[in-house]
Amino acid sequence: MAAEDVPVSNFIREIIDRDLADGKHASIVTRFPPEPNGYLHIGHAKSICLNFGLARDYNGQCNLRFDDTNPSAEDVEYVDSIIEDVRWLGFDWGKNLFFASDYFEQMVAYAEDMIRNGKAYVCTLTPEEFKEYRGVPTRPGLPSPWRDRPVEENLDLFRRMRAGEFADGQYVLRAKIDMASPNLHMRDPAIYRIKHAHHHRTGDRWCIYPMYDFAHGLEDAVEGITHSICTLEFEVHRPLYDWLLDQLDVPCHPQQIEFARLNLTYTVMSKRKLLELVRAGTVSGWDDPRMPTVSGLRRRGYTPASIREFCRRIGVTKTDSLTDIALLEHCIREELNATAPRVMAVLDPVKLVVTNYPEGQVEMLEGVNNPEDPAAGVRQVPFSRELYIERDDFMEEAPNKYFRLKPGQEVRLRYGYLVTCTGCRKDSATGVVTEVYCTYDPATRGGNAPDGRKVKGTIHWVAAAQALDAEVRLFDRLFNVERPDDVPEGGHFTDHLNPDSVKIVRAKLEPSLAQALAGDRFQFERTGYFMADAKDSKPRTPVFNRIVPLRDSWAKS
RNA sequence: UGCCCGAUGGUGUAAUGGUAGCACAACAGACUCUGAAUCUGUUUGUCAUGGUUCGAGUCCAUGUCGGGCAACCA
Numbered sequence: 278m279a280a281e282d283v284p285v286s287n288f289i290r291e292i293i294d295r296d297l298a299d300g301k302h303a304s305i306v307t308r309f310p311p312e313p314n315g316y317l318h319i320g321h322a323k324s325i326c327l328n329f330g331l332a333r334d335y336n337g338q339c340n341l342r343f344d345d346t347n348p349s350a351e352d353v354e355y356v357d358s359i360i361e362d363v364r365w366l367g368f369d370w371g372k373n374l375f376f377a378s379d380y381f382e383q384m385v386a387y388a389e390d391m392i393r394n395g396k397a398y399v400c401t402l403t404p405e406e407f408k409e410y411r412g413v414p415t416r417p418g419l420p421s422p423w424r425d426r427p428v429e430e431n432l433d434l435f436r437r438m439r440a441g442e443f444a445d446g447q448y449v450l451r452a453k454i455d456m457a458s459p460n461l462h463m464r465d466p467a468i469y470r471i472k473h474a475h476h477h478r479t480g481d482r483w484c485i486y487p488m489y490d491f492a493h494g495l496e497d498a499v500e501g502i503t504h505s506i507c508t509l510e511f512e513v514h515r516p517l518y519d520w521l522l523d524q525l526d527v528p529c530h531p532q533q534i535e536f537a538r539l540n541l542t543y544t545v546m547s548k549r550k551l552l553e554l555v556r557a558g559t560v561s562g563w564d565d566p567r568m569p570t571v572s573g574l575r576r577r578g579y580t581p582a583s584i585r586e587f588c589r590r591i592g593v594t595k596t597d598s599l600t601d602i603a604l605l606e607h608c609i610r611e612e613l614n615a616t617a618p619r620v621m622a623v624l625d626p627v628k629l630v631v632t633n634y635p636e637g638q639v640e641m642l643e644g645v646n647n648p649e650d651p652a653a654g655v656r657q658v659p660f661s662r663e664l665y666i667e668r669d670d671f672m673e674e675a676p677n678k679y680f681r682l683k684p685g686q687e688v689r690l691r692y693g694y695l696v697t698c699t700g701c702r703k704d705s706a707t708g709v710v711t712e713v714y715c716t717y718d719p720a721t722r723g724g725n726a727p728d729g730r731k732v733k734g735t736i737h738w739v740a741a742a743q744a745l746d747a748e749v750r751l752f753d754r755l756f757n758v759e760r761p762d763d764v765p766e767g768g769h770f771t772d773h774l775n776p777d778s779v780k781i782v783r784a785k786l787e788p789s790l791a792q793a794l795a796g797d798r799f800q801f802e803r804t805g806y807f808m809a810d811a812k813d814s815k816p817r818t819p820v821f822n823r824i825v826p827l828r829d830s831w832a833k834s
Numbered sequence: 835u836g837c838c839c840g841a842u843g844g845u846g847u848a849a850u851g852g853u854a855g856c857a858c859a860a861c862a863g864a865c866u867c868u869g870a871a872u873c874u875g876u877u878u879g880u881c882a883u884g885g886u887u888c889g890a891g892u893c894c895a896u897g898u899c900g901g902g903c904a905a906c907c908a
Contacts (some may be wrong), residue, residue, distance in 0.1 A: 285847085285848090302845095314907090347907060407906070408905090413836085445906085459838090460837060460903080461836095462903075462905095467906050469906085490908095493908085509839070510902055512838060512901075513839090513903050592846070595839070597841095597901050600846060601859065604858050605860095606847080607857090648867095692867075724867050730900090733867065735869090800868085827870050829870085831869040
């Protein structure tokens, strides 16, 4: 078993172990129940890995169920993207793809059972009055004047609600529980509302829709869910979840278990805020490579395995926490270090002229594709008199510990020659370096000196005439503070947007990259991991996204 | 001021009454044809106060701090 597949224990697994040992269940059934009103993000990935991971490890089943009980915000676009994302993450629900909307008829029957049992009533209060009667946490609520409406009248009104005789908000079906409960959710919650809205799956068949609290437990029960796992904010709903299932003649009573949702530094995670960024055009869409959405991470170049590994490492608890995004970055670096072919690419080019190298000569030098993986083989890289190097790799006046090119210093051109810097030319007006000069030692072909002398620095380069010009997108975090949600009075989370979250450059790439296909990942030596963009890369003219930079202990000091 | 939940190094997470461990991050060194990777080492922790116990991060009490709950959203 690979390290990444070894499950990390957590309190939910302990509950399941106990339930299995006690014989409460012979096997488990979980579910991932998204509402199709937005794209999935890395927080959902945590839930997906949890629920599907449990099913996998315990030889159980995990359903993919769309909780589509509110047509106003939902759309097939979201259904499709969610299906694609869960599958991309590497999970399979087999035949168990369900929609809450498929249970609407059944839910109405359960609602009528509740009415007949005197556990639900049709209320005529307006939304404003409803709120008024509910009271506040510190004060009990007041019973609705319609609380004791006769069963027959409730039944009749509910059926007419369904038949479309009333306007939105005119009536609502409520559970009859306890208006004095310290738990607001137990104060006769609404369970069915009138909503004349077009549903993406049921069309105009319905004009009443069940509320989450009524629907969710029934969906779970009907599907035979054993462990209904959700996030912490539903903890206060659990008494209602349990109460409801106790009132009705359902196939089973699943156990709701809550865990803490994922928070990431330098990131916002609410669907509302992500939608706002999309709508405002702050990002190019849900799959903008800077977004924490599954589609954004995919576009950026993250692999499913790296996201799964991240989810494995963060664990599952009930503690509200803030995970350092450095851990996510570590997970993708770790994978790509082992798998990504190395190439040379100059992101901020300046010309280097090897003054004693014959003009017009081109020789092919051998580069190792992946030092971590001998099977990756070697490739040929052209070398000539004029090259491009990184502007950062030359300093006219440099500190002592600067190992790259400075006048008089010898460095290695990776897989090329040892060269000694002899000077540079600068634009007389601006002082900007336009060309750097050096001489090479012909005896050092391939990068080693026969006399055994060592050089401290090795830099990457690309032959000027053979270089492939390409667009490279350098992404950085979208926000420049750890907690973008923390805003002062009157502020907005977008105040913390990082103005430099993307920088587009024209880079010089080694010619082998002309063969790169959309979705191919590479390590650009000394700079980072990159992927050819899935949408904008064309054959022979790739466009690269920087997934994550290499660690750089020099830049820090 | 009501109810529910939580609190272990900078961050995340283990330890289930018996040696506080792991990972990320940071720092230092070794190695290096990537200032990467790798290797070695270092710093930093049980929210507080009582109690139970031979023994408490763990159990109990009180307090403190943090989060959630007052959509006909999920």
